[in-house]
Amino acid sequence: MSEKHWKSVVSQSVCDYFFEAQEKAADVENVPPVISTPHHYLISIYRDKLFFVSVIQTEVPPLFVIEFLHRVADTFQDYFGECSEAAIKDNVVIVYELLEEMLDNGFPLATESNILKELIKPPTILRSVVNSITGSSNVGDTLPTGQLSNIPWRRAGVKYTNNEAYFDVVEEIDAIIDKSGSTVFAEIQGVIDACIKLSGMPDLSLSFMNPRLLDDVSFHPCIRFKRWESERVLSFIPPDGNFRLISYRVSSQNLVAIPVYVKHSISFKENSSCGRFDITIGPKQNMGKTIEGITVTVHMPKVVLNMNLTPTQGSYTFDPVTKVLTWDVGKITPQKLPSLKGLVNLQSGAPKPEENPSLNIQFKIQQLAISGLKVNRLDMYGEKYKPFKGVKYVTKAGKFQVRT
C-alpha cells in the first residue's frame, strides 16, 4: 500500500472501511465503487489486480475521481509497461513525482501523457545507465511547450525520419442471445485507435465512406466538433504517438450482424448424478471472413463436480474449484463445425441445478468492421512531406453471451 496526500493528511485507518467492504464482497470485482465512512468517502477502482482508492472529504463529482484514477492507472501502464504492484514499487519515486504533477490541491494539473513525459521522462534502461554515469536526472527542467497552447495534447518540435499514420478500427460486439437463438440485445462498441508518428504540426482529416453509421460518438479533444457536425469529417491536429481518436456505438438492431451461432443442449437429470452437455458452434453472417480465436467460457453450476467431454477441435479445461469450463476452439472451418459433448458429473444427492449456465464467447475476425464502417481517405495539411498511411479493421466479441 502506498499513499499520497494532497490537501490534508488523512490517517491510514480510513482504509479499514475499504478492506471491510472488500472482505464482504464475494468477488473482488463486486466491491462497491463508492463507500461512505463517517468522515470521508472512498472511491475506488479495480484495475490489473490493484485497487486504486481515493479518499475525499467534500462533494466532488465521483465520475471525475474515477476517471482520474483510471488516468493514473493508464499513466503507470504507459510509463512502466505494466500497472502492477511490482512496477509501482520499483518506480516509487517516479510514481510520486507523477502524482505530484497530475494533481494539485485536488485539482488535476496535467493528465495528458505527452505533457507528463516531457516533465518526467519515462524510465528506460539506457536512461538509468546514462543518469547514473552523468548524474543527470529524469526530471525535465523546462516547461512543457504544449501545456498552455490551445492544443495541449501535442508537443512542439516533433521529428521523425519515417512519417507514419496508422489507424485501427476495432469493433466489439456486445450481445445477449436467448435460448432459442434469437438476439435479445446487440450493439457494437467501436473505437478507432491511432498511431501517429508525424513531424511538425500536421493537420489531418479523416473521412468515411458511410459516416451516417456514426451517430453516437465520443471524440478525443483534438477533433474539431464543428467540422464533424457540418461535413461529417474528422478534422484534427493529432497528439503524438498512440491515442484513441474516437469511440462510437452502433445499436440499431438490424445493423448488428451476429457472426456466430451456437447450438446447445445442456440438461441435468432429476435424481441422478449426471447430466449431458453438448454445444456446437457455427458461422453466420461472417462476410466471407474466417472467424478465429474462438474461446467458450462457461460458469457451471456449483453442484457440478467434474466434466467428461470430447471436443472435435481444440482443447478444453474444467476447473473444479471455480467451476469454469474453458474451451479453446481456434478457428471455424465451415466443412466441419467444432463441437464439444460429453457427460457432467454432479454432486450426488444435491438437487438438480435450477439454472442453466450462460455461455460466454470470444472470437475475432480480421479485416472486417462488422458495422460496415469504412475509412474513405486521410488527408494531411500543414506539412510538406508524404506520410505512410494505413487502416486496419478487426472485429471482436465483447460481452457476447448465449443463454441456455
Place this chain on the structure above:
Amino acid sequence: MTDSKYFTTTKKGEIFELKAELNSDKKEKKKEAVKKVIASMTVGKDVSALFPDVVNCMQTDNLELKKLVYLYLMNYAKSQPDMAIMAVNTFVKDCEDPNPLIRALAVRTMGCIRVDKITEYLCEPLRKCLKDEDPYVRKTAAVCVAKLHDINAQLVEDQGFLDTLKDLISDSNPMVVANAVAALSEIAESHPSSNLLDLNPQSINKLLTALNECTECGQIFILDCLANYTPKDDREAQSICERVTPRLSHANSAVVLSAVKVLMKFMEMLSKDLDYYGTLLKKLAPPLVTLLSAEPELQYVALRNINLIVQKRPEVLKHEMKVFFVKYNDPIYVKLEKLDIMIRLASQANIAQVLAELKEYATEVDVDFVRKAVRAIGRCAIKVEQSAERCVSTLLDLIQTKVNYVVQEAIVVIKDIFRKYPNKYESVIATLCENLDSLDEPEARAAMIWIVGEYAERIDNADELLESFLEGFHDESTQVQLQLLTAIVKLFLKKPTETQELVQQVLSLATQDSDNPDLRDRGYIYWRLLSTDPVAAKEVVLAEKPLISEETDLIEPTLLDELICYIGTLASVYHKPPSAFVEGGRGVVHKSLPPRTASSESTESPETAPAGAPPGEQLDAVPTQGDLLGDLLNLDLGPPVSGPPLAASAVQMGAVDLLGGGLDSLMGDEPEGIGAPSFVAPPAAAVPANLGAPMGSGLSDLFDLTSGVGTLSGSYVAPKAVWLPAMKAKGLEISGTFTRQAGTISMDLQLTNKALQVMTDFAIQFNRNSFGLAPAAPLQVHAPLSPTQTVEISLPLSTAGSVMKTEPLNSLQVAVKNNIDVFYFSTL
C-alpha cells in the same frame, strides 16, 4: 536498478544512516538518500526526525532533488513548523527564478504547507505570481489562492486576492480561466454567503469560449460553474444549451455528465413546445447510453444518475430499454441499478421484453439479484395494468420452481398485486397456500397471513391455517404478530361462528402475554371495538382499502429537483441532498431548478408543478422507503381516504401510536384549520442572540414551563422522546413531545448542547404535513446555548398551515436551524 531497494532497509540504525547520507558531499548520494526518505514516507513510516537534514538539501539546482525535498516538506512541515521557517527563504527565492517551472513549483508547494507563519511570507510571491507573464505560473497561482483561503480565509480577503482571482476569469489563456473558476467555486462553496461567482451574461460568454479550448478538467469546472447560473430567460438558456451540447461527445465521462447536468437544469426553462426542446431530448440519450459501455465503476455512477434523470424526464431514455439489460458478469452493484431503471422505463410498449428478461434473471445464481428481479415483476404488474395478468402467471411459474427465496419474494409481491387489483387474481390463492410451510422470512409470512385474512371467506381452511401460525406466536417477529392479529380479527368478522375461540386466543396473546406496546395497543383497540360495537368494528377492519399507488419508491419531487442540480456529484450517487451527508463547517447551498421564465409564459415554480406529473400524483409520491410496518398497519386500518380526512386521521392515529392519541383529540378543536389554503412558510427568521439578556431569563423560562405543566389537567402528555440525536446534528440534541394547554397545541422541546461551542440563532420550520401544523411563534431561545446547557421551550403551534398528506399520516418533518447548520428530523 529499481526503486524497490528503497523499501528494503528496515534496520535499526536506518535514520542515522540516512542522516549521514543526507549530509554527504556527493550529490548522487544525497539524492539517493532523499529517495529513500520519500519511499519510507509513502508507506507511512515516520521520518520527520530527518527534517533539518532534508531541508538542507533544498538549495540545489537539481530539479529532481528539489521536487523530492518539496514533497517531503509538504508532508512534514506541519509537525515541525519552526523548522519549516528555514525553508521560506528558498521558497521566496525560487518564486523569482527565471524558469517558470520552478516559480510555479515553489508557489504550489508553499500553498501546501499549512503553517501560519509560512503563509504570511507567501502573500508577496503569490501576488507576483498571479500577475506572472507565464500562464503556467498564473494558473498554478490561481489554485494557490484557494489553498490559502482554506488555511486563512481572512488573510486572502485582506490581501485582495479574491479580486485578482475574479480578474483572472477574463484571462486570455483558457487554462487560467478554468483554474480561476475552479478556485472561486471552491472558495464559494465554503462561504455560501459571499457573492464570489456573480455571473452575468458577459462572464458566461467568456466561460463558454474558454470551455471549447481548455482541458477536460477545466471543462468540468466550467460546466459545474455554469450549472449554478440562472439564465434570465428561455432564449439565454437555449443559447447556453446550444454551446454546451458539443461536450456530450467528449471522451471523458465526467465532462459528459457535467454537460448533462447543465442541460437538464436549463431544460427546465425551455418550453416543451419548442422544437429545440425535442432536439435536446434526442441528443441526451446517446451519451448516457455510451456511459454504460465504460468501466463498471463509471457505469455504476452513471446508472445512479440515469435513475434520477429517468424519474425527472422519462422521455429521454424511453426507447433505450435494451441497454439496461443485465449481463451475467456485470458486478452486482451494476445489476441492481440496471434492474431499477428497467422498471422505471417499463411501459405498455416494452413490457413483454422486460418480463421475459426479468424471468430470466429470476433463475440466476445471485440471491439478492434474484429477489430484486422477482420484486421487479410485481412492480411491473402494478405499474403497467395491461401486463398484470402476464406478471401473475410469471410469478406463479416462479413459485413452481420451489426455490425457497424465490417463492417468498413472489408471495410478498403478489400481496401487493392483490392490493392494486382486488378481486381479480384470487384464483392463485390455492397455489400460494401450498407453499405455506416453506416460508421462513417475516416479510413473506406476514404477506401470506395478510392474504389469508383478507380472503378468509374464500379459503375453506383459513382458520386452520391461521391457527397453525398461532402456535409459535411469541417466536414470530412483530411484523408477523401484528399481521396475524389483524388477520384473525378479519376472519372472525367474516366467519364469527367458527372462530370465536381463535380470536379470544389471539387477543389474549397480544394483550396479556406480549411486551410489545404496538401489539398490545392494537390488541386492545380490536378488543374494545369488537366488544362495544361489532358493526363499527366491521366497518373499520373490513373497510375498503385504498389502492396502492403506482410507484412507491419515487423520490419526492422537490428532492428530485434538487438532486437534478447535483447530477454527477456524490449527492446523485446517494440520492440525498449534500446537506444530509457533507461534513464539516461548510454551509451547503440549497440548489433548485430555475423556474421557467419564458418571455411569453407565466412563471411556474417547479416545486409546485413538476413537469409531466399530474398534481394528484404528488401526494402518493412521498417516499415510504420500506416502512413496511407502517404500511401494513395502514393497510389494515385505513378507511378509504376519500372519506372526511379528519375521521380518517383520527382512526389511524389512534391505532398507530399513543403520541398521536393525544393529538387527535387536539385536532378536534380546530377542524377549520385543515385545508386552509396557501401557506407561506415563515422564513427561518434568525432570532437575534440576545446577548444582553439576563441569564435568569432561561431560568424563568423553566419556571414558566413548570407552572404550565401544572395547569395541565386530564390530557395525556407523552414523555419526551429524543427526536434528533446529538450525533446527527453536530452536538445539538432535541427531544420533545406535543401537549395541549387550554385548547392550543404546543410542541415542548428540550434542546441540549452537546457540542463544544456555543449555539445561537435558533429557528424552526415545519414541512407541510397532514394536519397543517405550523409554529405559531418563532422559536425563542433567549440566551446563547453554551456547551452542556439544556433549555426547555414550549413552542405554540397552530393548524393554519397548508395541508399535505404525509406517509405515515402523522409524521411531521421539522427543520431546526442554528448558527452551525440546518438539521432535519421527523416525528410522529
